[in-house]
Amino acid sequence: MSSGPQKTSSNSASVAKRIVQDLAQTEVVRRTLQFFQTHAAEINKEHVKICSIPAPPFGEAERAAYLCEKFLADGLAGAGIDEVGNCFALRRGHSLSPLLAVTAHLDTVFPPGTDSQVRIAGSRLLAPGVSDDGCGLAALIALNQAMQIHQIETEGSILFVGTVGEEGEGNLRGVRHLFTGGQWAKQIDSFISLDGPGVEHITNTALGSRRYRIRFAGRGGHSWGDFGTPNPVHALGRAISRLISYPAPPDPRTTFNVGRIDGGASVNVIPQEASMDVDLRSASSDELLRLDAFFRRAVSEAAADENRANENGGASLETDLRLIGDRPSGETATDSPIVQIAIAATRSLGFTPVLDQSSTDSNIPISLGIPAVTLGAGGSSGNSHTLDEWYEPAGRELGLQRLLLVMLGMVGAKGKEQRAKGEG
DSSP states (O other), X not given: OBOOOSOOSOOSHHHHHHHHHXXXXXXXXXXXXXXXXXXXXXXXXXXXXXXXXXOOXXXXXXXXXXXXXXXXXXXXXXXXXXXXXXXXXXXXXXSSOSEEEEEXXXXXXXOTTOOOOOEEETTEEESTTTTTTHHHHHHHHHHHHHHHHTTOEESSEEEEEEXXXXXXXXXXXXXXXXXXXXXXXXXXXXXXXXXXXXXXXXXXXXXXXXXEEEEEEOOOEETTTTTTSOOHHHHHHHHHHHHTTSOOOTTTTEEEEEEEEEEOSOTTEEOXXXXXXXXXXXXXXXXXXXXXXXXXXXXXXXXXXXXXHOOGGGOOOEEEEEEEXXXXXXXXXXXXXXXXXXXXXXXXXXXXXXXXXXXXXXXXXXXXXXXXXXEOOSSEEESTTSTTOEEEOTTHHHHHHHHHHHHHHHHOEEOSOOBOTTOO
């Protein structure tokens, strides 16, 4: 029987609800959904193993190689690594189309040398990146294993991808390549990013952001003898003072953050250079443009003010303002099949769906007009982006069940089994 692929005659909630109901009442799908509960211990073990492989920014190769080996061992013969370091594996259906990409990001925010070994405290897993996005990577492996073991057949195909460069200065380089330069660039019809825990949230709106590295440089000198020489750190202070005066509106929500400052040699030395990294975000693309213009003007004015106030010997600061991240905004329409199927799958498991906005790998396909959502992989977490990050696997099976229903709803489950006895 066929549960219905992505291309339905209607985008209505009732069609999506019927697709999910048909899937849940199909015997082979019912057995597959139980896999995540009966194999919980194995999934946790795999989660620990993949999280223990370091994957700092621009250093994801070892983790990508491991994920590729897992896909090959679990029956995906075409698994490989692409030009930028993404790990990909195609689970081919009866047809290549519709092709659904299901991804999780390989990288963490933590620098090289960070201890990535997972500690277990009670029922929690503790490690940097264990939730973001260790649980997403564990979900990729578990979803494929469940489908392989229970021989789920699909009308369309699923492309599993571990992406590089989702965090920080990675600037979504992995998913950008997937859609603009990779071998699948023109073939992907829809997209699901697995990022973090949870079951309720459905991220269908991409939060735009712009990230800058600003560097002020001068001749430096002695804090007493050369007082009056323009000071790069003082210029940073002037720029920060201007930035925090920006009247960021609560609606549309708009934020700014100075996340890193570097420079200086000693307490009694006027530094030769200083730099900072700044993150600008807004739920509105127009408001983001206003904030961006304000910030760039603030940097220019800060340098000019520091130079005017300290004209010792004619020295002046040089300014280098470099864009290190640019994430586009956009939205997958609420009435699109992928959003409606995600809503129906969430409700079928007894949860209230919450549509939200965030900055994830989905930003790229959304900005290109390709239907995309970001979904949690079940369980719960806390202290994200800190060394004390933790993940609680309780409830993981519900997140994985939702993901399976959405995936099959988009590509169409196909098999000989009829609905479970007594249910149709």
